[in-house]
Amino acid sequence: MSSPATTETWAPTGRTVATICAVGILVVGQLYVVLPVLGDLAAAWGTSRAAATWTTTAFGLAYGAGFLVTGPLSDRWGRRPVIVTGLAATAVSTLVVITAPNLGAGLAARILQGLTASFFAPAAFAYLAERIAPARRVFALTCLTSSFLGAGVIAQVLAQVIDDVFGWRAVFVTGALSFTVSAVVLHAVLEPGKRRAAASAGTVFTAFATLLRTPRLTLLYLSCLAVLGSFVGIYTGVQLAPPAGAGAGGAALLALRASAIPAMIAIPLLATRLAAINPELRLISALAAAGAAAGITAVPLGGLWVAAWLFVFVASVAIAAPAAVQAIAARAGEARGAATALYTFALFLGAATGPQLTNLVAGNGFTAVALVIAALGFTGSTLAFASTKLRTR
Template sequence: MTSTQHRGVAREAPASSRLSFVTTIAGLSLAGILVVGQLYTVIPLFSLMAGDWGSSPTAVAWTATAFAIAYAVGFLFAGPAADRFGPRRTIVVGLAATAVVTIAFPLVSSLAAALVLRVVQGLVAAAFAPSAFAYIATRIDPHRRVAAITWLTSSFLAAAVLGQLAAQAIGQAAGWEPVFLAGGVALALGSVGLRLVLRADEADGRATVADAFAAMAGLLGNRRLLLLYGTTLMVLLGFVGVYSGLQVAGPPSLAGNDGALLILRASGLPAMLAIPLITPWLARTAPERRVAIALGVAALLSVVTGFLTDGAAIGVCLFVFVAGIAVAAPGLVQAIGAQAGAARGAAVALYTFFLFVGAGLGPQLATALAGFGFPAVSLAAAGILGAGALLALGAATRVRP
């Protein structure tokens, strides 16, 4: 920390510091819901869009995957961009560009055009997450960073539920096009709001994309980091797989019942809100072991959920399932950051890459197994999450010299 930063901290009163923290994290978390929500909003709209484009819901599921893969690839460039131009500038420009593409999406008239625009949307939306993590790493007091990371990662998970809830409600009332129009306007407002809330950048402009890729290549030679990245891939693959499975292969008792599906999607939200509040207690356990336990619990609940038919019972299981995912995601950020040392920025860029590659594969997992019913989807998701738990345990094991 520079002497200027020390003087800034000394002048800032504790109450002002708390207010600044709350405002910053609230703004970043809301933006996170809006950005990541763009991945999930299409899931309840598969049938509506398929009808307009003369396609099938299975084919339209590629709109989720196209966004997610482009989103993940974009992270590899967004991290270096945040280092070079500053996280605040990268966040604001990225949100504005995402708003423009999102508003343009309802103009497409075919699945092929939709896939192209979703790729573009994913690439520009990728500017947000690595830049937000970089801002937290450099602008948030060290003793508050774990809480800030937990709130931010929880917002990414909440987006899976809130994005689907909003899309389903608006889609049923007005069609699929207004879903994207409303999302684009909200993203534009988020760009303006964060420009006002976040502190100005102090980027020195010396970081290059080549430097960042060199750092990433070096990180992939670390055994523990490879295991943690493998775990990261499994987290949203299993999570999105279960939620997509409810949509395309849900229990027969819920088939065609949009109200029941709406309630099931909402059942996990309290867990996402509760987990950041118990962060100090969770931090007592080493992050790798915390991740392993959380994913093990999520895997178990995925198995149980697959064989339930009662909506209330499924809702309770999804609450615990989501809690496990909400504990694992920030735990992985903490574990990866600790292993990466000075290359933390490159390490987090790789984390977001693997996280959302998994998210993009989730709908494909669900549609591939939909013909075998929801139990097949949930069992496959459980196996994936269980494998993630084992990889996390492997990362926690000390390597003998």
């Protein structure tokens, strides 16, 4: 039986997980809010819709790269200070986007926004891993990764609604206000942690190098590129080359985006049962299922057909994301903080490259997009499977 002193160290699961996940939707949602307003951005900045997709890539690259710095910062300064400071800074950087007069300035603003937003994810993962009771930890991590994926759907739906009523600038003004409120709320909800010993930059990057020299971890990181790469890629395709029956905008696209929201709710509720399955097997199976579902959407049988299989696709990605971080953490030893930073970097590097992958084939219609995304999912599954064959080496 655990002593009272031990049980008192855990943060309250419900309040902590609900708040962090709600803010996670807001933070990661900034990657996706531009997808429904690509046409408006292109018109405001005098460019093409295809060129405007670089606003997603710019944010994603900066966001992912920032993890390599902000992860170690949270180890040194503590989880709560890094999270709260990052949210406050992101409130400001989000407002900067609406001041951009052209695409070049818009890309610079999105890079700044991505860098400030990157303070959240590594510290949030580490906080849940350290402060939530072990019996509830898989549930907490699954909820957080699901919130990141749910952001891809929820943020697009809300951005489209706000844009239709108030215009694209209101999307970012709403985001800035929400970040301000989130900083205040999380400062109150999160518990202060102990200040950690400072680690030198050399120590931090030595840990990264050690992890990447481990072949089985390298393969797992490469498989992570397919998780959000396929997710952002297929929704970019929905915007640039809508499937037959979905139309080019309005209610049909809104319904198509919203069709996957139930998957975001269902997967965390199944977290305990899913946790009983080996994380590598979950990752392999989920990425394969995502590839298969994406491939099936290539069959032109109408909007409802695509919506149904997008539900399966999103559910599969929602299973793959927490499975990947659990598989990586299990093999990282004492370098858990560095391993998580590399995981989130790989995740959002994939998210940054997904739109450009879609751009290459969007001119050939949604079928071409779906087939490319299917290939990406199967490639990720193959890489994860290959990592298991190196287990005993």
